[in-house]
Amino acid sequence: MGTGISRRGLIAAGATASGLSVIGGGKGWAGQISADPVDPFHVASLQRDLETYDGFGIHRSGGTANRAVLNWMEAEWSQIGYSTTRQCFTVPSHDDYEARLVLPDGATxxxxxxxxxxxxxxxxxxxxxxxxxxxxxxxxxAILVAELPNGRHSALDGPLIAPFLAMAREVEARAIILITNGPSDEAIFLNTDTKRDTPLLALAAPSRAQKLRDAALAGHSARLATPAPAGQRPAENLIAQLERDGPRLVISTPLSGWTHCAGERGPGVAVMRALSRWLPGALPDHSLTLFAASGHELAELGGRLWLDNGAPDPKQTALWVHLGAGFAARDWHEPPRRLLPLNHADPQRYLMASPDILPIVRRAFADEPGLANAYPLTPDTAAGELAHIAAHGYPRVFGAFGAHRLHHVMSDRMNAVSGELVAGPARAFRDAIARILAPAHSGE
Incomplete structure (x- = not known):
């Protein structure tokens, strides 16, 4: 991606010492908070939405929790007055979570x-x-046992993982087991394009990997059993629209992921729901499009499909705001073998904006560490879903993303996020939109 900022490069650069146990939940931090319980950006409202999203379950595309979130979002948006449609596509069924390795002594x-x-x-x-x-x-x-460097891993094509897959192909390995060393000491699920040729894969949690390492170093034989394919199933994107005569604002966020995704996807879902309640009255002359994508864990599949078939005309779109992963997840101390919760958001989060709106976005997020240091969104720096959006010619785009310490692990639950942590960024997104699209009313 040239010499610019790569999403996965930035995330990989945030590598940290591995932990073992996640302790407590702690209290959040969000600066000044509205005291109005009717305010959609109020802590209590954001907290309810986060808890509801987490409570649906594991959010793999096309699964029970993914369908429940789509229904929940659609019901609210229809009640507000948006017209809703769904875009259907198919994905592999990935509801099996367990694999096993059997050693010669019978140990599993x-x-x-x-x-x-x-x-x-x-x-x-x-x-x-x-x-x-x-x-x-x-x-x-052989069956390769790959010791990943410590990092906040996110995708199979990440810079610390892709070399191992290339190694496995080169030596014609029968399979590869990745020891996913990272802050949580858990197995880290990795986003993937299922149409790419990859070896047979499994993941080992670092906290339980020593016997595996010893067996591999000794060259023991073993039998690896992974789930059999379970066929295809339907998945859906949700699109909500409110048509007016003026220019269009698009808000997007993914809904799906490998785990409960409370810290990964929860902030985007909660902020989108807050914005969807605020926008009709705040921007009465603008057309509004809300896009909630499935297929994120499958190389942003749902988002790419909509951009190619159904997304608004860039020439009629005044602004696109993307709510990416983990931009308001909890920060943690990392003493040996455990994580201790802190009362503020993880600053390893990134904000990018089209150059002409970058000063406005920076001012709106000035009180949000990490996000305050917004980067220009250009062809050299664009990454992830923001790269896909920018590549389709949308002239004004900004969005945030990150990979927190519980990114893509099973313990990414409500201990990783709270309404207090989300409230500050939520208000910053609101203020940036107002300053860009309605400067006469925002004081800009």
Whole structure:
């Protein structure tokens, strides 16, 4: 991506010491908070929406929780007065979470199942330990055990993971088990394009990986069992619109992910719901489009499909605001083998904006560490969903994203986020939109 800022490069640069246990939940932090309980940006309202989203379950595309969120969002938006439609597509069913490795002595090691699932889903072979420096032993036709460098991993094509997949292909390994070293010491699920050719995969939690390492270093044989493919199932994007005579504002956020995603997806869902209640009255002359995507964990599949077929005309779009991952998740102290909650948001979060609106966006987020240092959104710096949006020619875009310490792990629950943590960024998104689209009413 040239010499610019890469989303995954920024996230990888936030690598930290690994932990073991997540302690407590702590109290959030959001600066000045409105005391009006009717205000959609009030802490209590944001907290309710976060708890509701988390409570639906594991948000894999096309699954029970994903469908429940779509129904919940659509019911509210219809009540407000938006017209709603859905865009349907198919995705693989990925509701199996467990894999296992059986060693010669009969010991069974619990692993996490990493999609895509393959028809040849059980293999036997010699284990071979590998680092970025290369395999330690005979790797051909083996099951590679890859020791990932410590990091906030997010995707299979990330810079710390892709070399291991290339290594597995080069030596024609039978499978690869990734030890996902990261802050939580848990198995980290990784976003993937299921149409790409990848080896048979499984994930090992660092906290339970020592026996696996020892077996691989000794070159023991083992049998790896991963889930069999479970076929395709329908998934949907949700689009809500309020048509007026004026220019269009688009707000987007993904709904789906590998786990409960409270800290990853919860802030975007809560802020979108708050904005959807505020926007009709705040911008009475603007057309409004709300886009809630499924398929995020599958290489932003739903968002890419809508951009290619159904998204508004860039020439008629005054502003696109994207609410990405983890921009208001909790920060943590990292003493050895555990995480201790802090009362503020993780500053390892990023804000990007089209150059002509960058000063306005920076002022709106000035009190939000990490987001206050907004970067210009250009072809060299655009990343993730923002890259797809910008590539389609939308002239004014801004959005935020991050990868917090519980990103893509099963413990990403309400301990990772709160209404207090989300309230500050929510109000900043609101204020930035008002200053860009209604400067006469915002004081700009």
């Amino acid at each position: 090691l619990a692993l996490a199942a990493q999609p895509p699932f393959r028809a040849r889903h059980e293999v036997e072979g010699r284990l071979c330990y590998a680092t970025l420096a290369g395999p330690m032993g005979q790797a051909a036709d």
